[in-house]
Amino acid sequence: MQTGTLKQILLITDGCSNHGEDPVAMAALAKEQGISVNVIGVMENDVIDDQGMREIEQIASQGGGVSQVVYAKKLSQTVQMVTRQAMTQTLQGVVNQELKQILGSSSSMEDLPPEKRGEIMEVVDDLNETVNLEVLILVDTSASMKHKLPTVKEALLDLSLSLNARLGNNLFSLFIFPGKKNDVEKLLDWSPRLETLTSAFSKLTPGGMTPTGPAIKEAISYFRKKRSIRGLLSRHDDEFYEESI
Amino acid sequence: MMMNSMKNPFNIPNGTVIKGKWHLQSYTIVKELGRGANGVVYLADWNKKRVAIKVSDNNVTITSEMNVLKSFSKAQGVTLGPSLLDVDDWVLGNKTIPFYVMEFIEGVHFLAFIQQKGKSWVDIFILQLLADLEKLHEQGWVFGDLKPDNLIVTGPPIKIRCIDVGGVTLQGRAIKEFTEFYDRGYWGLGSRKAEPSFDLFAVAMIMINTYYPQRFPKQQDGLSLLRQKIEAIPELRKHEQVLLRALTGKYATAIQMREDLLDSISKSSLRNQSRALKQKTTVSPTPNKKRTVKQIQPSTKKRPRKHSGIKETIIIFMVVCFLYVLYIYQQI
Numbered sequence: 114m115q116t117g118t119l120k121q122i123l124l125i126t127d128g129c130s131n132h133g134e135d136p137v138a139m140a141a142l143a144k145e146q147g148i149s150v151n152v153i154g155v156m157e158n159d160v161i162d163d164q165g166m167r168e169i170e171q172i173a174s175q176g177g178g179v180s181q182v183v184y185a186k187k188l189s190q191t192v193q194m195v196t197r198q199a200m201t202q203t204l205q206g207v208v209n210q211e212l213k214q215i216l217g218s219s220s221s222m223e224d225l226p227p228e229k230r231g232e233i234m235e236v237v238d239d240l241n242e243t244v245n246l247e248v249l250i251l252v253d254t255s256a257s258m259k260h261k262l263p264t265v266k267e268a269l270l271d272l273s274l275s276l277n278a279r280l281g282n283n284l285f286s287l288f289i290f291p292g293k294k295n296d297v298e299k300l301l302d303w304s305p306r307l308e309t310l311t312s313a314f315s316k317l318t319p320g321g322m323t324p325t326g327p328a329i330k331e332a333i334s335y336f337r338k339k340r341s342i343r344g345l346l347s348r349h350d351d352e353f354y355e356e357s358i
Numbered sequence: 359m360m361m362n363s364m365k366n367p368f369n370i371p372n373g374t375v376i377k378g379k380w381h382l383q384s385y386t387i388v389k390e391l392g393r394g395a396n397g398v399v400y401l402a403d404w405n406k407k408r409v410a411i412k413v414s415d416n417n418v419t420i421t422s423e424m425n426v427l428k429s430f431s432k433a434q435g436v437t438l439g440p441s442l443l444d445v446d447d448w449v450l451g452n453k454t455i456p457f458y459v460m461e462f463i464e465g466v467h468f469l470a471f472i473q474q475k476g477k478s479w480v481d482i483f484i485l486q487l488l489a490d491l492e493k494l495h496e497q498g499w500v501f502g503d504l505k506p507d508n509l510i511v512t513g514p515p516i517k518i519r520c521i522d523v524g525g526v527t528l529q530g531r532a533i534k535e536f537t538e539f540y541d542r543g544y545w546g547l548g549s550r551k552a553e554p555s556f557d558l559f560a561v562a563m564i565m566i567n568t569y570y571p572q573r574f575p576k577q578q579d580g581l582s583l584l585r586q587k588i589e590a591i592p593e594l595r596k597h598e599q600v601l602l603r604a605l606t607g608k609y610a611t612a613i614q615m616r617e618d619l620l621d622s623i624s625k626s627s628l629r630n631q632s633r634a635l636k637q638k639t640t641v642s643p644t645p646n647k648k649r650t651v652k653q654i655q656p657s658t659k660k661r662p663r664k665h666s667g668i669k670e671t672i673i674i675f676m677v678v679c680f681l682y683v684l685y686i687y688q689q690i
Contacts, residue, residue: 190538194395197534201418223417223454226380227424227445234421242531274543278532278550 118245119200120148122332123192124172125265126253127155129165130325133296136168139329140176148336150176150329151199153192155261157185172325177203185261188268193275196248197241204240208233245282247303248272249332254289259319266314273307286335287313290328291321297331368398368413368455376402376411376457378446385411385459396524396535401462409443410462413455419524420445420456422534426499426526427460433497437689438490439523463519468509472568477593480568481623483511483518484561486685488616490518491557495529495612500552502527503535504560506567515688527552539563539573545580548607555607558615562604569594581605596626620678627674 122143130136140150152173154161161169161182173180179199183191209221212233222233252258252265269287276283284303287310292298301310370376374387385402392399397414414420427442444459465471472479487509494501502525510519525535533541533550540560542548548559566584567573569591577583588594588601600618609615 189544205418223447223456227421227447227456227458230417230421231425231428231445234418234425237418238422238425271543275532275550278543278552280531 118247119203120336121178121196121199121246121248122148122150122176122251122329123196123248124150124152124251124253124325124329125155125192125268126152126169126323126325127159127165127258127261128161128253128255128323129168130323132291132322132324132327134326134330136325136329137171137175139326139333140172140178143329143333144175144177146333146336148176148333149178149199149203151178151195152176152180153188153195154180154182155185155188155258155265156182157261159257168325172329177206185264188264189271192268192272196272196276200241200244200246201237204237204244208237242279243281245284246276246279247284247336248276248286249335250285250287251297251328251332252287252289253323253325254291254317254319254321255323256320262314262317262319266311269307269310277306288328288332288335289317290324296324296327299335368393368415370398370400370413376413376448378444378457379449379454380446381444383444383446383459385409387411394522394524402459404443404459408462408464409459410440411457411459413448413457415455417456420458423523424458426523427458429497429499430523438494438501438520439526440519440521463510463512463521465510465512465519468506468511468518468564469568469571471511473571477568479516480565480593481619482681483509484565485616485619486518487561487564488558488612488619489685489689490520491554491561492612492616495554495557498529500527500529500533500554501525501557501560502533502552503537503540504557504564505537505540506564507537509564515684517688529553539567542605542607545576545584545605547580547605554611555604555609558604558609558612559607561612561615562601565597565601566594596629597622624674624678628671 143150150172152169154165154169166182169180169182179195179202181191181195205222212221222230225233250269252262254262258265273283273285283305285301285305285307286299286303287301287307288297288299290297300313301307370387370390372387372389376385376387377383383404385404388401388403388408390398391401391410396416396419397412400411400413402409402411412420412423424442424445427439430439431441440460440463442458442460446457446459448455448457466474468483491501501520501523503522504520504525508520508522510521511517512519525533527534529552531552533552533556536543536550538544540563541550542556542559543550548555550556566587570587574583574587584605585598585602588598594601597619600615600622603609603618604615609618
């Protein structure tokens with residue numbers, strides 16, 4: 114069986130967007146194209162206000178992903194947990210859809226007796242381990258994120274460690290918003306290893322607006338761009354995956 | 359689809375009766391035993407027996423933990439985790455809450471027990487744990503989230519058991535659940551692939567943790583910090599070689615680590631003995647001055663000392679044998 118690819122956007126932020134398109138709408142747009150959006154809110158001494166909380170939850174729920182608000186020191190654990198949870202959620206959604214086709218529209222995994230559920234879960238677990246994964250990471254680098262960035266960097270390295278222990282292949286890509294000139298700036302192109310971002314990350318100078326919506330929009334188009342390039346250079350893409358093993 | 363499960367923790371009042379939708383068993387909640395990121399565990403009454411119930415709104419967690427417990431109960435000799443009794447759904451209004459029922463493991467938490475009964479139990483528990491891990495690894499599993507919070511001391515006869523199987527992972531896959539301090543990935547000392555050496559790293563960290571109950575944060579060079587912490591405590595220093603080998607992934611099996619630890623225990627008891635002997639000889643010079651004659655015949659003096667040394671060795675050997683027999687007996 115050929116395994117598919119899961120696509121995720123991982124948004125790391127510490128507050129409300131204040132520039133450009135509505136991020137919740139952009140998350141909905143991502144979901145329509147088979148990309149799930151996960152959001153992690155990072156707090157340190159500051160606390161994220163109600164509005165920010167609501168936005169974080171809404172982006173994830175519209176984007177078919179998972180959200181979590183944590184203190185910076187818990188970030189590493191959370192990033193990898195949220196990513197894996199979202200993978201399971203997506204896969205379970207796919208399996209549920211299949212079940213509906215087989216068993217009728219009213220059936221879902223929850224309606225089955227626990228024993229059958231266990232068997233299906235084993236399939237989901239297998240897929241979770243072997244499926245290819247593409248994660249586009251969007252990091253908020255507005256002024257308030259300044260002292261949280263070292264923690265974010267560490268959490269991303271930790272994520273790469275966790276995901277690269279899987280049997281399936283991973284590709285990561287990293288964007289920051291706002292960028293130097295544009296709303297969004299690419300820091301790392303698709304790569305199986307996140308370790309390469311270390312040097313780029315320490316040179317960042319946080320500041321400016323929080324254009325969360327435009328960032329998600331740009332991320333979606335980056336997934337699309339990749340797909341079209343991949344159609345042309347499929348062999349090159351294979352090499353890419355080999356590196357990750 | 360399920361959204362983030364950790365935001366709505368359960369609060370089931372004591373006395374609530376949980377009735378299963380599929381198997382129609384009733385469980386009366388007695389009290390809460392503990393809660394984690396993935397659900398709450400309650401003590402409950404079932405036909406006048408005490409059982410533990412794990413309730414979670416995360417169907418995925420419940421189902422995959424159930425799978426693990428089920429395969430444990432099929433496998434012979436895996437006594438590390440609790441045995442699975444029932445899996446079912448609880449219908450509450452329009453909500454369906456999945457749960458599973460397991461054996462209630464009664465006892466004291468590992469670190470609390472060590473605090474009450476003394477550090478002399480540490481080595482024994484680690485030996486027990488390593489023997490159990492060996493069996494678990496033989497069945498193709500890795501425990502994953504091994505930490506003192508998940509270890510409970512039951513008895514008599516006193517025995518260490520694990521209570522949370524949420525991290526149990528098939529070998530070769532990525533570890534499902536872990537805790538930073540006991541995770542070699544966090545310390546930069548290895549991958550998060552499920553291999554026996556992942557668990558053995560955690561065992562070494564548990565040993566260190568018993569002497570540093572507050573734990574300590576990571577620094578740039580993880581290994582040298584850990585070495586420093588080991589060398590600062592005499593009880594850890596005597597097992598330094600074993601600990602460092604476990605921390606750097608040199609052990610492929612739990613049984614190797616167990617044998618080395620046994621060696622290290624017996625060597626350190628011998629060392630203690632010789633230290634005791636040295637003390638005896640340093641005390642002796644004063645009577646020697648008075649009886650110069652005896653100094654000419656040192657051989658006669660040595661003999662009884664040797665005898666007592668042998669006696670001590672025999673006694674220690676017998677104690678170790680006795681403990682081992684107890685342990686074997688328990689296994690049967």
